[in-house]
Amino acid sequence: MSALYYKKLRKQQNPDVSSSEDSDSDEEIPKKKLKSQSKPQAYEDDDDLFVVDRTGNGEAPKEGDFHTLDLLGTNHLEPYEMDKDLKEILEKSVVGPKFEKDFQPQARLLGRNAAARLRKTKGANWFNLPATELTEEHKRDLEFLQMRSTLDPLAHYRRNDRAVLPKYFQVGKVVDAPEDFYSSRMLKKERKKTMVDEILHNEESLSKAKKKYAEIRQKEQTKRRGAFQRFGNRKSHKQQRESKMKNKKNFSPFLGVEMYSTSTQKREWTYTPEKLAAVRLEINITFRQKYESVMKPEELELFVTPEEELRMQRSIEDAALKFADKFRPHIWPSVKWTALSFFKRAFLVWVPSDTSIRMVMMACFYLAMKIDEFYITIEDFVRNMNVGDPRQNAERILKLEPELMKCLNYNLTVHCPYRPFEGHLMDMKTRMLLLNFDLESIRRDSMRFFQHALQTDVLLLYPPSQIALAAINYGLHAQGKSDEILREFLRKLIGIEEDSWAARDARPEDLEKLEKTVTRVNQILKEVEKQYVAVTEQERESHKSQLSRIQALIPELDERRKAEWEAGGRIGEMPGAVTEQPVDSDDE
Structure with missing residues (x-):
């Protein structure tokens, strides 16, 4: 492009030198009239574009004389009219005067959200948050x-x-506030x-980071298998043996015994057989003395002994378990255990003759469902009751509920043996791999043992973990298995090495713990077998009629006591009056 341009320019300045070969256009090129009519001197290098000083005759140009410098054979610059072809070529050129303005980076060329990236601030909605340099x-x-x-x-x-x-x-x-000078x-x-x-x-932060790093490293090392496992933080045989002996000191074969040992169930509601019988005799005597002064001789026969009251409770418990089996939706076993525990605890304070024992049992079930988070409405609950008006039953249950909690001294925690049973069963499967039968086969018989235990006093006498071991032993007996299976399991659970007499002599307390556990399990089995007696329908009807006669007589006896109190000058509190307990109130 530049060569063509300069050729045409030379032809305009020197028309005599033009030839037919150099002409690229048919248009007539205007000839320039020279000031000097003399023919310029011809040189050998006329075609060379980089030769200067054509008209100076060899003389050096004067300083500041621009007319003497002629790059193309002229001694001055004149306006030039651009050729049409050249003008079209230049117009198609990319590089031009507006190149920098037209070809700046545009938002559409930079992709999505380019306009936001080109902005220097986030905008007015973000209080012109600046785009700070990311150092x-x-x-x-x-x-x-x-x-x-x-x-x-x-x-x-x-x-x-x-x-x-x-x-x-x-x-x-962050500038600290003056009031935080000593605190933060x-x-x-x-x-x-x-x-x-x-x-x-x-x-502090570094110590936490190091501890976390150590935990992650330990976790990764334990994932190693085979020959690479020894390169982790593996303890030596001596360290493993010392750690094992250390764990034995605080070991208990009963799962969940740590929670039970500090619970209100053990502290407030666990008795010995002698103490339990004494408590029942005491509340029976207290009830008799309450009405003894106003009773007639023939009415004394209506009052029952502690043994007869206990038998009435067993009758209600049997009916309650049948109610629970038919309840819909199906009740969890832990709900039944909790409800029967509440019922047995309540009648260590109340007597069956002075309350509606059947409605107390229903209130115990409804409260147990709340404690075990078995959510059900009172309408759905009373719908499962086959007797009585649903509306009246709901009112009586809701009215009895706070009285029941007060009677229980608000000790509502009950530890059930079902979770220890599952834990012991799982432990037996992992420790005793050489058994020639399926341990799951004892589950059905063990559940029947729990059902029988609910109608006895073992709930108030023994820890739930020991009751679970007794259920396992009962299931093994039902399958015709030997007692040595449970003994072997306890031996492995405690950590007694059967063939190491030296280890036995070193820790005789382990053998004592083993024998004590086996003896306690056998006691539980004997107690359930002794106390559980199926209630017949004839016996249930007899208890029902006897309770109805006593409860019909109680209002009349209360009237006699009130009349005796008035005749005696109304000294002391009125019989039957309820003493309100002091309550802390914001209103007071």
Whole structure:
């Protein structure tokens, strides 16, 4: 393009030198009238574009004389009219005067959200948050903020709204308040240039990080298998033996015994057989003395002995278990155990003759469902009751519920043996691999043992873990298995080495614990076998009629006591009056 341009320019300036070969256009090129009519001198290098000083005759040009410098054979510059072809070619050229303005980076060429990236601020809705330069210090601090949840595992943060570092942010300085000078002020030596530096110089954070790193490393090492496992933090045989002996000191063969040993169930509601009989005799005597002064001789026969009261309770318990088996939705076994425990505890304070024993049992079941989180409405509950008006039954149950909790001294925690039973059964499967029968076959007989135990006093006499062991032993007996299976399981559970007499002599308390556990299991089996007697329908009807006669006589006896109190000058409290307990109230 440049060669053609200069050729045409030369032809305009020197028309005599033009030839037919150099002409690229049919248009007539206007000839330039020269000031000097003399023919210029011809040179051998006329075609050379880089030869200067054609008209100076060899003389050096004067300083500042621009007319003497002629690049193309002229001694002055004149306006030039561009050729049409050349003008069209230049118009199609990309590079031009407006090149920088027309070809700047555009939003449509940079992809999605390019306009937002080109802006220097986030916008007015974000208070013109600037796009701060992302230095290495800022990058580390922003990454640290994204991982802030690792600093304190107990603190809960919202998850990060983005996976990349933000573009718009500002760095500020926290100024301590004067009132926090002694409480939450950072010391001067604790202040660093960045947050990452402060964390790296914080001993507490470093200790937590080291502890977490050790836990992760230990977890990864335990995943190793085969020959590579020994390269982890594996204890020596001596360390393993010492650790095993250390665990034996605080070991108990009863699952869940730690929770039971500190519960109100053991402290308040666990008795010996002698103490339990004494409590029942005491409440029976107290009830008799209450009405003894106003009773006629023939009415004394209506009052029952503690043994007869206990038999009445067994009759109600048998009917309640049948009610639970037919209940819909199906009741969990733990609900039945909790309800029967409440019932037995309540009648260590009340007497069956002075209450509606059947409605007390229903209130115990409804309360047990709440305690075990077996959610059901009172309408659905009374719908399962086949007798009485549903509305009246609901009112009586809801009225009895607070009285029942008060009678139980608000000790509503009941530890059931079903969870220890599952734990012991699972432990037997892992420790006793050489058994020639399926342990799951004893489950049905063990559940029947629990059903029988609910109608005895073992709930008030023994821990639930020992009752679970007794259920396992009962199931083994039902399958025709030997007692040695349970003994062998307890021996492995306690850690007694059968063939090591030296180990037995070193820890004789392990043998004592084993014998004590086996003896207790046998006692539970004997108690259930002795106390459980199926209630006949004739016996149930007899108890029902006897209770109805006593409860019909109670209102008349209360009237006699009130009349005797009035005749005696109304000294003391009125019979039958309820003494309100003092209650702390904000209104007072």
